[in-house]
Every structure is written in structure tokens, then in C-alpha cells.
Amino acid sequence: MRSEVSRCDDPRVAWLYDAASGRDYRRVAAAIRYVVARREAQPDLAAVARHVGLSPHHFQRLFVRWAGVSPKQFLGFLTVTHAKRLLRDSASVLDTALASGLSGPGRLHDLFVALEGMTPGDYRREGAGLVLHHAVLSTAFGSALALVTERGVAGLRFLADDDPRGARALALARDEWPASRFVADPAAVDGMLGRLGTPEAPALLLRGSRFRIRVWEALLALPEGTVCSYGALARRLGDPRMARAVGTAIGANPVAVLVPCHRVLRADGGVGGYRWGESRKLALLGREVAGFS
Numbered sequence: 001m002r003s004e005v006s007r008c009d010d011p012r013v014a015w016l017y018d019a020a021s022g023r024d025y026r027r028v029a030a031a032i033r034y035v036v037a038r039r040e041a042q043p044d045l046a047a048v049a050r051h052v053g054l055s056p057h058h059f060q061r062l063f064v065r066w067a068g069v070s071p072k073q074f075l076g077f078l079t080v081t082h083a084k085r086l087l088r089d090s091a092s093v094l095d096t097a098l099a100s101g102l103s104g105p106g107r108l109h110d111l112f113v114a115l116e117g118m119t120p121g122d123y124r125r126e127g128a129g130l131v132l133h134h135a136v137l138s139t140a141f142g143s144a145l146a147l148v149t150e151r152g153v154a155g156l157r158f159l160a161d162d163d164p165r166g167a168r169a170l171a172l173a174r175d176e177w178p179a180s181r182f183v184a185d186p187a188a189v190d191g192m193l194g195r196l197g198t199p200e201a202p203a204l205l206l207r208g209s210r211f212r213i214r215v216w217e218a219l220l221a222l223p224e225g226t227v228c229s230y231g232a233l234a235r236r237l238g239d240p241r242m243a244r245a246v247g248t249a250i251g252a253n254p255v256a257v258l259v260p261c262h263r264v265l266r267a268d269g270g271v272g273g274y275r276w277g278e279s280r281k282l283a284l285l286g287r288e289v290a291g292f293s
Helices: 019-037 045-051 056-067 071-076 080-089 093-099 120-124 167-176 186-193 210-220 230-236 240-251 278-289
Strands: 114-117 131-139 142-149 152-158 181-184 203-206
Touching (some): 019 142, 019 278, 045 071, 071 278, 131 167, 167 181, 210 230
Parallel strands (some): 152 203
Antiparallel strands (some): 142 152
16 A cells, blocks of 8 residues: 655655655656766756756756756765765765764664664564564655555665565565564554654664674664765674675665665766666665755
């Protein structure tokens, strides 16, 4: 069932409630894919607009409405050169954030949420006794399946183009929580997500190994608009040889955007992988770095 979550004015989570902006996302994503594929040719506004089936004037207006900046400014944020500068400027951000105690069991500075890793007993029971309420949301970055429990947010997964109702995403969630009961309940989802960005913000209920929980905690310490590399994250976690394992943990992140795995890039400035698609990762990064949420 599709849910239109109650509006939230906190800019850090407002994208969750921006269904109107989400209707523009497909064309924005198509434009991003087009420009990335032709990066060396540097296509102009007219070429990109033609590719998405709009006049330059209408495409410019749509893009500014979605991203808050012009296509030229936005796409400039997606270049490898800019990514390298971000990596350099953000080099000490992760160390500083973690050393300042910004991650851990208490409130986190970014989204005012707490990360609650499941206990070993919870993990062994594979979520037995939990009721997972679910609904499909219309967000600024496309449709997403949200999963919540009475303890907090357990999942936020963007839907593939060929899974518009979220049936396949829901089946994967059932595989990950085999002993839990699933209930379609948009009202419960709305109530839980509507508390994001407030003093009563819900916890993130994450099921994973101790190492994965540590990786996800470290990601929550990355402020909006900053990035780090896989290697830097591995070094901060104590072993630079664990970059591949860090990448695997990031790829398994079940809560898109709220646990900001999109803020991790390759050391050479390349975008790296993303569970929900490279163009969506670029859209998330571009909009953040442009100063808009």
C-alpha cells in the first residue's frame, strides 16, 4: 500500500515527504545517467533537455524545482574533480565526528535518531515476536518501501523501476526477517516516520553483525554534504585492509539515506557502487552538496 507521509518541515528529512518532487525524479535521474555516460563530451542544456523529452526552458525549470540549483551547477558537483576535492576537504571530518562522540547509542547529530543494534538474542531469533509494519512511500528520490516496528525504523528500501508496488522488495525483507510478522499499515509507518527530526525521533533498529553495526554507526557520524572513502572508513574502524568488508557492509545497509551510505566514494573520486543505483547515489550527493535536502 502506498503512503503519503505527513509533511515534516525539518530540511534533513523533508525529502521523505516530497511526493511532488519525486514525480520529477525520473527525468532528473535520466538526465544524470545521460550526462555521466557522455561526461567527456560535456553535453549542453539543450542536448540533455532533448534526451528527457523537454524544451531547454522547461527542463531548466523542472531541474531547479527539484534540485534547487541549475543543471549546470548540479552536474558540476558530480564530476570526479569535485569529488576528489570533497574527499580531501572531508579527510578529517569522520575522525573529528567520531572522536567527538557523535555516534553511538545516544542521539546522533545528523537526523536526531539513535541506532539500536539488535541484541545477540534478537539476532539469533531472527526477529521472532516483532511485527513489521510496512508501506510504500513516494519520496523526492522515488518510491521506497518503509518498514517500522514499535521499537523504531527497520528498513527503507528504494524500489526498482520494475517493482513499482514493492512486491519484490517486500519479499526480500521477509527473507531477512524470517521469523517476524509483516502487516501492511501505512498509518503506523506515517506515525513513526513523522517523528523523524523531532525530540521524539525513533531509533533505527538494525539487524546485522557487530562489524556491520560499527560501519553503519560510523556512517551516521558523517555530516550532510561531506564524504569519505571506503579506505578511510576502514582505517577509522581499525584496519585499512578491511576496505572490501566495509564496502560489503555498506552494500547491505537496509535503511537508505537515514544511514547515509551514499556519502562513501572510491579514493579516486569515483562514485562506487550503490544498492539502489548509481544515478540515485549521484542525485543524493549532488542535492546534498548543493546545500539542499
